[in-house]
Amino acid sequence: MIAKLFRGMLPAVLAVVVTVGCQTVQTTGGGAVGVERTQTMMVSAREVEQASAQAYQQILAEARKQNALNRDAAQVQRVRRIANRLIAQTAVFRSDAPGWQWEVNVLSSDELNAWCMAGGKIAIYTGLIDQLKLSDDEIAAVMGHEIAHALREHARERISKSVATGIGVSVLGAVLGVGQAGQSLLGQVATVTFELPNSRLHETEADRIGVELAARAGFDPRAAVTLWNKMASRSAGAPPQWLSTHPSHATRQRDLNDYAERVMPLYRQASAR
Known part of the structure; x- marks a missing residue:
């Protein structure tokens, strides 16, 4: 019964979302890997980039206070060179991207982590480099993957989806006459269904854009497979794929193997230069 009501109200929810103002965009070109999905955005790129820049500076300031910012000059130089x-x-994926205000920093932390905020604000953690003993090719695989998230504006897309989901849950809650608990349940359903x-x-x-970026830059794209094998060894007991926001390691490795082979000609061409 609830499912029928939800389906029945979906057009009304979508109508509300549309009135708020959404935009369908193609954030990147497809490249050799063929990423061509359009995305629906409800917040502007400028807003997300400004917020990201502010958050990034706050993170750097806190790291500086803790003497955790760029402590090893040789390591920082290595990461920035890659x-x-x-x-x-x-530019293969976006003509404007080389002109972003890119920043690359290394944070001293035991976490196995790296990220790239909107607009090109990058951080990689020493724990990832040191504990997994990453090669230059594997660092390129990590950073290419994180840069790809920024190129595709995934953060902006997720924020937009959250905005749309929030509106939808509020409308449904009002129409169905459910309280906060009901709205929370509907929100959870929306999360696992859509997000x-x-x-x-x-x-x-x-992953796919990342291996192409690495290959075009002269890094072996097959290093993405060895990287995720190392990550898999640190992820024993991870939840099954259908309960996770990330693909399972087996699925990811198969896909990386496939796409690394697809871009090997680009790697050979770049290595010959």
Whole structure:
């Protein structure tokens, strides 16, 4: 019964979402890997980039206070050299990306983590580099993946989906006469129905764009497979794919193997230069 009511109200919810103002965009070109999905945005790129820049500076300031920012000059130089080669290839996917105000920093932390905020604000953690003993090719795989998230504006897309879901839940809650608990339940249903599959899709897109960026920059794209094998060894007991926002390791490795082979000609061409 609830499912029927939900389906019946969906057109009304979508109508409300549309009136708020959404935009269908193609954030990147397809590249050799063929990422061509259009995206629906309800917040502007400028808003997300401004917020990201502010958050990034706050993170750097806090890291500086803790003496956790760029402590190893040689390591920072290594990471920035790899990043600069990748950034130089971003025009394949977006003509404006090489002109972003890119920043690349290394944070001293035991976390196995790296990220790239909207507009090109990158951080990689020493735990990821040191504990997994990453090669230059594997660092390029990590950073290419994170840069791809920024190129595709995945953060903006997720924020937009959250905005749309929030509006939908509020409308449904009012119409169905349910209280806060009911709205919360509907919100959870919306999350697992709409957001989790898209998150898996985001990861797959970032993987594919990432291996192409690495290959074009002269890094072996097959290093993405060895990287995720190392990550898999640290993720024993991870939840099954249908309960996770990320693809399972087996699924990810198969896809990375496939797309790394597809871009090997680009790697050979770049290595010959």
